[in-house]
Amino acid sequence: MPLADSFILIPGRTSKQGVGISEGKFQSGYQEEIHALQMTSHDMQRLGIATGDRVRLISEWGSIEVAVVPSKGDELPVGILFIAYGDLSSRLMGGDTHGSGMPTSKGIDVRLEVMGCPTPKTTG
Amino acid sequence: MSDTEDNGLSLKIVRDATCTFCGCVCDDIDLHVQGHKIVEAKRACVLGTAWFLNHEIEDRPSCLVEGQPAPLADGIERAAQILATARYPLIYGLSDTTCESQRVAVSIGDWIGGLVDTTTSVCHGPSGMAFQNVGEVTATLGEVRNRGDMIIFWGSNPAESHPRHFTKYSLMPKGMFLPNGRKDRTCVVVDVRKTKSAKAADIFIPIKPRKDFEALWTLRALAQDLPLDGDLVERETGVAIAVWQDLMVRMKKARYGVIFFGMGLTMTRGKHANSEALLALTRDMNRYTRFVCKPNRGHGNVTGADNVVSWRTGYPFGVNLARGYPRFNPGEYTASDVLARREADAAMIIASDPMANFSQPAREHLASIPYIAFDPKETPTTRHATVAFNVATYGINVPGTVYRMDDVPIPLRPAFESPLPSDFDVLQGIEKRVRELLGIVPAAAGTG
Ligand code: SF4
Numbered sequence: 001m002p003l004a005d006s007f008i009l010i011p012g013r014t015s016k017q018g019v020g021i022s023e024g025k026f027q028s029g030y031q032e033e034i035h036a037l038q039m040t041s042h043d044m045q046r047l048g049i050a051t052g053d054r055v056r057l058i059s060e061w062g063s064i065e066v067a068v069v070p071s072k073g074d075e076l077p078v079g080i081l082f083i084a085y086g087d088l089s090s091r092l093m094g095g096d097t098h099g100s101g102m103p104t105s106k107g108i109d110v111r112l113e114v115m116g117c118p119t120p121k122t123t124g
Numbered sequence: 125m126s127d128t129e130d131n132g133l134s135l136k137i138v139r140d141a142t143c144t145f146c147g148c149v150c151d152d153i154d155l156h157v158q159g160h161k162i163v164e165a166k167r168a169c170v171l172g173t174a175w176f177l178n179h180e181i182e183d184r185p186s187c188l189v190e191g192q193p194a195p196l197a198d199g200i201e202r203a204a205q206i207l208a209t210a211r212y213p214l215i216y217g218l219s220d221t222t223c224e225s226q227r228v229a230v231s232i233g234d235w236i237g238g239l240v241d242t243t244t245s246v247c248h249g250p251s252g253m254a255f256q257n258v259g260e261v262t263a264t265l266g267e268v269r270n271r272g273d274m275i276i277f278w279g280s281n282p283a284e285s286h287p288r289h290f291t292k293y294s295l296m297p298k299g300m301f302l303p304n305g306r307k308d309r310t311c312v313v314v315d316v317r318k319t320k321s322a323k324a325a326d327i328f329i330p331i332k333p334r335k336d337f338e339a340l341w342t343l344r345a346l347a348q349d350l351p352l353d354g355d356l357v358e359r360e361t362g363v364a365i366a367v368w369q370d371l372m373v374r375m376k377k378a379r380y381g382v383i384f385f386g387m388g389l390t391m392t393r394g395k396h397a398n399s400e401a402l403l404a405l406t407r408d409m410n411r412y413t414r415f416v417c418k419p420n421r422g423h424g425n426v427t428g429a430d431n432v433v434s435w436r437t438g439y440p441f442g443v444n445l446a447r448g449y450p451r452f453n454p455g456e457y458t459a460s461d462v463l464a465r466r467e468a469d470a471a472m473i474i475a476s477d478p479m480a481n482f483s484q485p486a487r488e489h490l491a492s493i494p495y496i497a498f499d500p501k502e503t504p505t506t507r508h509a510t511v512a513f514n515v516a517t518y519g520i521n522v523p524g525t526v527y528r529m530d531d532v533p534i535p536l537r538p539a540f541e542s543p544l545p546s547d548f549d550v551l552q553g554i555e556k557r558v559r560e561l562l563g564i565v566p567a568a569a570g571t572g
Contacts, residue, residue: 008333010316012387013285013422019174022145025480025503062484075318080333082317087480087504095464095485098395099455100253101245101442103483105391107316107334 005047009057009081009108011089034086038071042078047114056113057081059092065115081110134158141537143168144220144424144519145175147529148286148293157539162520169287176539179500179517186544188512196513196545196553203472203496203511204557210470210494212446213238216459217476218433219426221498221547222524222536226425226432228551229474234436235558237446239468242429243476244441245458247387248419250396251403252430252440253454257396258403263382263416264530265292270299271414274378276312278402279336279388280420283320289420290324294384301379310374314339315388329371332362337394339363340401346372347408376412383417390419421529424519428527463489471495472554474547475518479504496554498547513550516542524548 020030037055049055049068056065066088076082083089085105092110093103136157143150143165155176156164165176187199194202207213215233218226219242233240244252268275275294282289290296295306302308313325314336322328331339338360345352346368354365361368375381383406389398402417409415421427430440437443439452442459455461459478462468463486470493479487480503490508497509506512516522521542525533 010333012317013281015170015284015287018145018171018285022171022174022178024178024501025477073318077316077330080316085481090481090487091484093483095460095483097455097458097461100395101241101249101454101458101460102390102395103246103460104393104395105246106388107392 005043005112007043007079007081007110007112009059009083009089009092009110010106011083011085011092011108012106014084017084017086030086033084034088035066036069036083037066038076038082039068040076040078040080041070044068044070047112049114054115056115057092058111058113059094059108061094062091064088064091081112135163136540138537138539141165141176141539142519142526142534143172143175144526144536145171146286146424147421147427148288149424149526149528149534150288150292151534155539160540160542162539171287176520179520181542181544182501182514184502184514186514188506188509188514190510196550199511199513200550200553200557203554204561206470206494206496206510207232207236207238207472207554208558208561210236210238212462212467212469214459214462214468214471215240215474216471216478217243217474217498218429219243219423220475220518221425222518222522222526223425223428223432223533224524225474225518225546225548225551226429227436228548228555229472230433230436232472232551232555232558233443234445235555235562235564237448239457239459239462240433240437240441240443240445241457241459242426242433242441243423244426244430245454246460246481247422247426248390248399249441249454249458250390251385251399251419253396254399254403258400258407260403261406261410261416262418262530264532265294265418265528266530266532267416268382268418269293269297271301271380272299272382273302273308274310274312274375274381276314276375276381276383277321277325277420278314278383278385279316279392280384280386281315281319281321281388282384282386282420283324285386285422286420289384294382295324310378312371312374327371329363329367332360334393335361336389336392336398337401339368340398340405342368343372343375344401344405344408347376347405347412375409375415378413378415381409381413381415383415384420385417386420387422418530425526427529427531428525428533431527431531460486463487469493472497473505473509474498474551477503477505479508498550500544513547514544515547515550516544518546522546522548
């Protein structure tokens with residue numbers, strides 16, 4: 001069984017992702033940015049995860065595989081993950097908008113599984 | 125002095141060009157243009173520079189039908205056929221094109237009795253709902269620049285999403301009533317992460333995720349000096365009541381307070397209730413001092429989309445025109461819902477990328493129906509489209525009008541002409557053909 005833990009995921013804008021939109025969504029800059037999951041070094045240590053290790057995030061509505069990078073300084077609190085908006089983060093959203101037109105796109109409950117062995121990169 | 129200069133070495137300089145990458149819509153950019161390429165964008169931020177320097181003319185056909193290059197006329201014909209024969213067609217996107225194109229798209233929606241929705245529904249749509257319930261105490265960015273001495277960013281990270289927000293409008297400028305610029309202002313950031321913006325603030329308040337509603341109502345209660353249980357406040361918001369009390373004292377002392385709010389509120393559980401709480405707090409504060417609020421809008425002309433759809437239909441987004449008159453109901457007529465519920469049987473997507481940004485059920489349904497896509501760039505949405513138009517870029521090749529995030533209309537000053545058609549021209553072609561197919565007599569000149 002892979003090691004699993006619960007987190008709250010915050011997808012959001014980053015300037016790298018914004019630059020990537022103009023450079024082209026199929027270019028490496030954009031793809032790398034939307035595939036990188038930020039985690040505190042405290043959580044990384046606790047789960048034995050090194051930079052670049054791949055993990056699986058599972059929400060009520062979908063699952064994705066991403067590479068972990070440490071968050072900068074004290075930017076993230078423990079127990080919170082951050083990922084740039086994009087194809088991958090959207091796969092974890094549900095179709096229901098609760099009468100608002102807006103799917104719940106931030107503050108998503110996810111289960112994180114540390115993957116046993118490296119897997120090929122997920123592509124959009 | 126003219127806006128455009130040519131120094132004789134084929135370097136053209138376009139002064140005061142408008143950047144349409146984000147809702148700041150900076151209209152002070154000097155562009156250096158060589159042929160079909162912008163080589164320098166003076167005063168643009170990192171996002172604006174990437175926007176201007178990466179929109180050269182790409183060697184791709186202007187029209188693809190079923191993935192194959194096709195004459196433009198064939199694409200227009202196929203698009204019109206799809207829209208005219210659909211039973212529940214959706215028109216969606218619109219936030220990255222001119223008001224002139226938005227207007228034509230709404231007209232098509234009207235002729236075909238379709239749904240018209242914009243990317244507002246998945247950014248500040250919940251705020252749009254809240255405006256209708258509470259109202260908005262608002263201001264232009266010029267007022268903020270000249271008067272705002274207390275600037276609060278709530279669930280918004282302009283340092284990454286609107287990089288010139290601080291320097292051009294909200295924090296750094298020396299204003300009419302703020303001669304010392306940044307020193308005369310207090311900046312507060314409320315967020316779940318210590319973002320880049322938080323690092324520029326005087327006070328950072330880290331709240332628990334999904335607790336914006338509770339935090340905003342705490343402030344509403346404190347504004348009225350209502351007794352609160354300090355332990356409960358701290359447990360719910362993750363922040364000691366003393367911090368909220370201190371913030372309220374500062375807010376009341378401000379001469380002109382401003383709250384900029386972002387998708388940290390609208391995309392999180394609570395959505396329109398979160399925005400409503402913030403609008404109500406702003407309204408409450410006007411009993412004590414002047415306070416205004418503004419959503420930080422993302423796309424360059426998403427505010428124009430709200431304006432155009434409102435003045436054409438009476439509602440800002442999520443409009444159903446199927447009965448011949450407009451009906452508004454977010455959650456029922458919004459794009460994400462009609463796709464995820466598999467209701468729409470055709471779509472026209474203008475300048476947005478739902479195949480990358482929508483939920484999986486919505487994407488799967490969109491991929492299963494005929495749809496038309498417009499974009500200057502190749503995206504997952506254009507790749508799956510039945511008809512894809514590769515169009516000229518607004519602001520860089522195409523003139524027109526856009527609205528800044530504070531509802532101020534701004535003209536575009538294009539840098540160079542494109543051999544590609546504008547979405548405006550293609551949409552006009554589709555509108556004409558749709559009317560012919562539906563047997564709608566062209567309007568007399570001047571009445572359209
Ligand atoms: S702040 Fe926004 S509008 Fe201004 S230059 Fe940067 S991206 Fe363009």
